[in-house]
Amino acid sequence: MKNSKYKHSIDQIVKSVGGETNIRNVYHCATRLRFQLNDVNKFDEKMAQNVEGVLGTKITGDEAQFVIGGEVGNYYSTVINNYNVSERDDSTSKNVKEGNIFKRIVENIVGVMSPIIIALIGFGLIRAVLALLTLFGLSEESLNYQIINMIGDAGFYFLPMLIAASAARQFKTNQYLAIGLTGILLHPTFQSLVESDISLEIFGLPIREAEYGGSVIPIILIVWVMSYVDRLAEKVIPSILKTMLKPLMIIAIMAPLTLIILGPIGAILGDGLFYIMDYLRVNIPWLVPTLMGTFTPLLVMVGMHPALTPIAQVSFSTAGFEIVQGPGMLASNISQAGATLGVFFKSKDKKMKQIALSSSITALSGITEPALYGVNLKLRKPLIYVMISGGIAGFYAGLSGLVRYSFGSPGLLTLPVFFGEDYMNIIHAIVTLLIGFGLSFVLTLIFGFDESIEPIEEAEDDKIKNDSTVLGNEESSVYSFVEGNLIPIHEVNDEIFSTEKIGPGIAIRPTSAEFKSPVTGAITSVFPSKHAIGLKDDNGLEMLLHIGIDTVKLDGQGFKVFVKEGDRVDQGDVIANIDIEFIENKGFDVTSVLVFTNNRNEPVFVSNDENDALAYVI
Template identity: 45%
Template sequence: MNHQELAQKILDQVGGINNITQLANCATRLRMNFKDESLVHLENIKKINGVIGATKKSGQYQIIIGTDVGNVCAAIKKLGQVDLTTTPEKKNKKIDQLMDIFASIFTPVIPAITAAGMIKAMLVVCVLLGMSKESQVYSIISFIADAGFYFLPIMLAFSSANKLGCNPYMAAMIGGVLLHPNFVAMVSAGEPIYLLGLPVKLVSYGSSVIPIILAVWLMTYVERFADKISPRPVKFFMKPVLTILIVAPIVLIILGPLGSYIGMGIATVTDFLNVHVSWLVPTLMGAFMPLLVLTGMHWSFLPILMTSYSTYGYEAIMGPGSLVSNICQGGASLSVALKTKNKELKQLASSAGITALMGITEPAMYGITLKLKKPLIAVMIGGGIGGFYAGLMGVVRYTSGTPGLLSLPIFIGENPMNIVHACIACIIGFIVTFVLTWMFGFEDPADSEIDKQENKNVVKKNPLSKKIAIYSPTSGKTVQLSKVNDETFAKEITGKGIAIDPFDNKIVAPFDGEVLTVFRTKHAIGLVSTEGVELLIHIGIDTVELEGKYFTAYVHDGDRIKKGDVLIEFDQNAIKAAGYECIIPIIVTNTEDYLDVIGIKEENVESGEQIITVF
């Protein structure tokens, strides 16, 4: 399947390009936010050929593609304009929201930091091979590398503005203010600086992280204020002028120094750990990195890493432990490949193991170790032991990059033994994990009853030849999907079905089965029948924006339901008064599993009457 086809298949399962509010990618994953999460079908995405896995972490959907993710992301962008004007839902848990912000701010700048660090590592090797530090070649390549770190505030300003919702070019201008040569010269001179009688702290902001993020955070509020008070005829120039003239002085006098002190505090704590308990953090990171990645918690360390790079030129918090952990994922997968008698698993584990050794662990983690469970335990033990050695030897990482054999140069620096100890830690972790995986064993598919069926679930797929009836969840007039004022439903992107213009204010179970998902905003519910038909009932158009107002849910995820049970009540008069249509699309989201899905002609129906036939 080519990139364009894969991109289209993904869009079909997320409600189309118009449902996307944020789209980015890291080394292996698409990262997306959506206007209406009820249109996103993770289980269907996981079945797409070319998708390794899909999950929701920290309020963000992540689709694991592998190293080809950049091409797939570009293909999605070619299929239409992503609507960035709608911000993602804001009522996530605070910790989820914070990690989502960190991920969105730091992920875009990682390639620049990685390039800068790798070039610095190349320079170290060149000096060892005889290049003079006094040569012009060395000087030019050196400042090329330094630019990636020194101008970090400008890059972070741009990505922060994109995430927090203000003008990225105005934000970049504030970053430029902090790095302006005249200001840098004034700071270097050491003479007191005053602005309107207020002291400006003598702080160097090159390579800094926290000050510019605080500055952009302030700008989001100031820009809105400037927009509000600027008269329409002069708003074009008055709004940006007011924004800069308010934000820049506050940053220079208050937020910049505050961010600098926060950064110094982080650096002090990091330095204490490195000096007094250097083994502790790499051990914990090596052992628990798989769990941090699974939960998305690893993003919370990004500000600490960036601060450490800008302060010391290296970090020892995550790099050593994550390097060993990635190598251990490869060791576990290769051990499984050698031990299994199942040809398909052998092939998958072999390729996943090699990929993990190179630094891309998703195929190994989601396809092998997490699925087989015992190998994951071996990975954590091996990662902890290898991380312990790396910590004892004081291994550090000199720049960002996906840790693996291909990126070992990021461990090359002033200490020539650093890379040696990093390699030894990898060997220790690999051997321990490989041996433990072999000793612990795992449930080999070749030894188990084929299809020990996760079908112990109550839900079973129905033979294609049998007709399945879906009954109306409410009373009203049926409407063909093509007439619904939302192209996601009208074009049957999420599946076939029918819509109902309701007379009633409640939704009842249309069959016996189970509740898959009650969406947080309660405007939609996902169900699955005992025959395996997956159904989405979506109350209204764009009603996700009501944030649950006017909706009351009586069931929860995983509840068993009987036909006629009350699921949700809603106030359609209030919904309409708020400016929203109250039509209810009823979609068979696993339409592709059946020959056809046919809704009845337009007519009035009572709750409990048949409205859809699935063949």
């Protein structure tokens, strides 16, 4: 079995989206595994959120998104290797058709940009490394510089072709024709004509002279229109002639439209966005970085942050730097790291401390989903501290004139993307980083948060062992079913148990994996999901042992049961074993309950000493 480490989680993910037959295609971005579904109503979000390794989920149109983090590539390859599902391509992709026009535009832009962000980061970091090498003495006249610069620049000069391929998938049209049409705008002949003094025209129609290397918006517009021409050609051309005439018709219509109308319109829109951003940078420099520093976590939660990439790229290709994403996202990402580190020091829960420390390190590198979904959003208050700190750090970034010179998820390891001719820019980036990290860390330590999971450590007096008596009367003695920490039944996080609707009982938060029979008698039932066992002692006292809260959803995962219905057991026999860490990692409470279903008038008490019982009266 390939990628067995991730197979169990992928099985649960596929099950949650309605099974293999409900998956139209699958792809991924930097942190999210994305399934386009045939029937989105079959998506079980509750099940999906409990899958190990899944930090969060989101539905966008017909697409189910699973936030994974840095290992998303391994999850993706496990899907491809173990299931008969398609990678997203031009024959299976479907553009967004639901919602208002603004939502549709944003979601289509996100759909186009998400798959290529990895490439932008990679080539962007080559540029950042080149900036560092230059700082340490590499001459711009040297052959080494020119070759490295060519490598880093290639991803951006030919970015329109990457955009065309991704847009063709998104708009469900032919990928190769889209790339070919984009090549018209990048052709050396066209570029040399633009640079000449000749007024360009074709059959008397003027062609706007524009540089399209590195452009985004014109290409998205061209491929979107091409998708409609493609459908028109499909309808009007006879089947017998489609192989020859369909591509000819698409090129014959789209090439003039590309040169005369669509390319220029897209270029004008891009220029307009740049002038707006540049106006804000010059006249209200603090505004954009402050807003991004404050609200980036919310943009990440709804999956809209890639929609800003085209604006950033317009700025890169026009001015050589950008303020749309880099400065504000640096402030926000680092604030996520500071808050989660604060949770690490402040939390009393061992599992939360472990998650907080690892996600803090990840956030420092610019990948914030583990910190956002695993810690800050879960605990709520740290997210507020992140937004406050990110806003203040972003405000400083804006006032100081901080800009980003290349792509790269803003963080400690990608600080080189802030290197430029003005050496103070990197200084301002470091100060922004320190403000965001330090402020969110301090706020978390001072004001704290409400633990989402109660600490495992309990007072010694609340400890209970397997040989402790938990119920006694003239006929029956019932002993503890597991070693752990005793809690009042009314504090159990389940209304059925806490209100004793099915009978009185006791609750224990286990510290041992072994569950033993509390009585000598018979097993009356074993649930298929293995989380609940019915027992009846030899004197007729009936009881239900329920292991964990809401653990029926695990469908037996993490449970081993050693008895079956009708078996005889003695008090102290091992009847089940659980994987506490696995169950907790799935997000479930392992607090277990023993309920007496036909005992409503007798006292229930707990004792570690036969002569000194702690009464719990019904």
